[in-house]
Each structure stands twice: as C-alpha cells, then as structure tokens.
Amino acid sequence: MKLELYHSDHSTCSQKVRICLAEKGLDWDSHVLHFSSGDHLTPEYLKLNPNGVVPTLVHNGEPVIESSVIVEYLDEIYPEPSLSPTDPLLRARLRSWMRYMEEVPTPAVRVPSFNKVFRPLRYENATPEDFEARIEKMPLRKAFYRRMGQVDGFSEEEMDNAIAQIRQTCERIDLAVHEIGGPWVLGSQYTLIDVTLTPLIQRMADLGYSHIWKSDFPTVVAWFERIKSRPSFDKAFYANTNVSEKYPQFFAAGEAE
Numbered sequence: 482m483k484l485e486l487y488h489s490d491h492s493t494c495s496q497k498v499r500i501c502l503a504e505k506g507l508d509w510d511s512h513v514l515h516f517s518s519g520d521h522l523t524p525e526y527l528k529l530n531p532n533g534v535v536p537t538l539v540h541n542g543e544p545v546i547e548s549s550v551i552v553e554y555l556d557e558i559y560p561e562p563s564l565s566p567t568d569p570l571l572r573a574r575l576r577s578w579m580r581y582m583e584e585v586p587t588p589a590v591r592v593p594s595f596n597k598v599f600r601p602l603r604y605e606n607a608t609p610e611d612f613e614a615r616i617e618k619m620p621l622r623k624a625f626y627r628r629m630g631q632v633d634g635f636s637e638e639e640m641d642n643a644i645a646q647i648r649q650t651c652e653r654i655d656l657a658v659h660e661i662g663g664p665w666v667l668g669s670q671y672t673l674i675d676v677t678l679t680p681l682i683q684r685m686a687d688l689g690y691s692h693i694w695k696s697d698f699p700t701v702v703a704w705f706e707r708i709k710s711r712p713s714f715d716k717a718f719y720a721n722t723n724v725s726e727k728y729p730q731f732f733a734a735g736e737a738e
C-alpha cells in the first residue's frame with residue numbers, strides 16, 4: 482500500500498488531508514508543489530489532477546482528487562481509527578456538514594487569504610500580460626482570479642461577505658458543540674468535519690481574524706483548543722505552513738495568532 486500526496490505546505494485543502502493522514506497514523510511520500518513556479522499546471526501534474534489544484538493523493542499509482550473525497554476515501558480504506566459515525570442519521574449529518582464546509586467557509590477563506598498574501602506575493606510584480614497568461618492556463622478559477630484583479634484585490638463587499646460566512650460557520654460550530662454537548666462537532670466522536678474545518682479556522686486565526694470567534698463563541702474557542710492539542714495538528718502544521726510565518730512581510734507585529 483503506497484500513499485503519495487501532491488500538496489502545498491500552506492494550502493488549506495492540503496492541510497485537511499495531512500490532518501487525516503496523521504489521525505490515521507499513515508506513512509506517505511510527500512511531493513510539495515510550488516504555485517509560484519507553476520508546478521500545479523505542468524502537463525505531468527494535470528494528468529493526475531486535471532483541475533490544476535492541490536491536493537492529489539496517489540494510492541498504489543491511482544490518483545484521487547478533491548480533498549473531501551480524499552479524506553472520505555482514506556477513511557474507507559483505513560477504517561481504524563474511524564473518522565465517520567456508523568449511525569445513518571449521524572452519517573447524514575456529517576455529509577450535510579461536509580457540503581456546507583465546501584460551499585461556505587472553504588471559498589470564503591480564499592478571499593482574505595488572497596487579499597492579504599497571495600495576490601501581492603504572486604501577482605503584484607507581474608506584468609498585466611503575464612497575469613492574464615497565468616490565469617488563462619488555470620483549468621478552474623479563471624473567473625475567481627479575474628474577480629480578484631491583479632491590482633485591486635477583492636472588493637470590500639466581497640471581504641465583508643467572506644467574514645460574514647466565517648462568522649456563520651463559527652455560529653454553527655458553536656450551536657452544534659453546545660447543543661449536542663461536544664466535545665466535537667457531531668458529538669462524542671471526532672470526525673471528518675472536525676478534520677476539514679480545522680485548516681479553515683487556523684487560516685483565519687493566522688490572518689488575524691480570531692476575534693470573530695473569540696468575541697462571541699467561547700464554545701468555538703474551547704473546541705479549537707481541543708483540536709490543537711491533538712497530535713495530528715502539529716504533524717499537519719509543520720514549520721512554515723502558516724502564511725504569517727512563511728510570508729511575515731505581509732503582517733504587522735502581533736497581527737497573526
């Protein structure tokens with residue numbers, strides 16, 4: 482059984498898979514891709530992942546793409562320790578949470594991430610022609626990058642909307658942990674939704690937005706402390722996986738957490 486992961490140190494979708502691999506205690510071969518060098522858009526990589534994004538898991542030579550699909554696949558082929566409930570109703574709740582996580586907080590987190598770090602890092606010094614040529618090569622997200630723009634970044638309205646979506650996510654985590662009694666989102670079992678929400682909350686903390694949950698949602702604060710005390714957290718967030726650490730030039734002193 483050979484597992485290879487094509488990933489990026491600071492990509493939240495890659496971090497979701499690294500946490501899952503760590504929770505399962507699995508060994509895997511690492512292939513780190515660098516977006517600024519276009520590693521994710523080479524013909525060889527596009528054969529593995531036609532979407533031109535990370536992560537991609539290769540299991541015994543077979544590629545599996547999409548971070549949520551990858552963590553579910555890992556949970557099926559390595560069922561112990563299990564990261565999904567057995568009860569059908571709880572399984573339905575897990576799937577609903579996974580859809581919500583993909584539809585709401587995952588795209589929301591990209592907006593402040595690109596405004597603060599990735600747009601200035603990757604595109605500020607490119608010529609407009611180079612920016613356009615790089616976007617044209619992307620199988621997905623052409624519209625996302627054009628909406629961002631090379632110079633202006635996402636609008637204030639998009640930023641406000643993204644922050645409201647993260648706030649709603651925290652409200653729902655708070656409600657779930659509070660009502661069901663925790664300690665995890667679905668109750669007593671730590672599951673794939675705790676795994677996949679972790680890098681999103683961590684990125685927001687890293688960008689300096691932890692006040693969103695610290696001001697109103699003490700249950701989220703306590704849930705995230707429990708998350709961070711699991712050994713899988715430090716394994717997935719090794720050195721330089723937080724953007725404030727890797728790209729300190731975009732942060733004021735004490736801004737990130």
Ligand SMILES: N[C@@H](CCC(=O)N[C@@H](CS)C(=O)NCC(=O)O)C(=O)O
Nearest residue numbers: 492493494533534535536547548549
């Ligand atoms: N739905 C995909 C999204 C993957 C994705 O967006 N990955 C980002 C990093 S988190 C990426 O590769 N971005 C490349 C780029 O922006 O050019 C998944 O969950 O695997």
